[in-house]
Amino acid sequence: MAMNSPEDIDRLLKKLATDDAFRELMQSDPVKAMDSIGITVDPADVPDVRTLPSKESIAADQDAHREKLVGNSEMDVFKLSGLV
Template sequence: MANFSSSDLDTLLDKLSTDDAFREQMLGDPAGALGSIGLSIDPAQIPDVRSLPSKDALAADRAAIKAKLDSAAGALPFFLSGTL
């Protein structure tokens, strides 16, 4: 399984939620699409049949993930202090 950072995931979700050409490339050549944004994946991990959620659904997922990450980052000083 490929390991992507939160920044990588944000970039990927941004492209999938806004860029029609990237979405088409992702359906036809996922390894090439990911490579175009600096990510790599083992071609053996790519399913033969592919589909994508709508751009709106991906944009909502991206916003939800960013909100969770921002919330967790804001709590970091409390985690480090041992006080909740």
């Protein structure tokens, strides 16, 4: 499991909340998407089924999402859908 800095998480959440092309890449190739923002992901950590929270949800609750992700796997972003 990777340790995430708050800066890594902020960069990830900002991209997920604002960048449609990044969100599409995150759905289709999460390893490549994360690499594009300087975060290394083990392909074995990528879930087979992936659903991202809405851009609005991420933007509205960025602090709550950040708390859920710091120190956990970057791929936990796919588990945030039920947060809001």
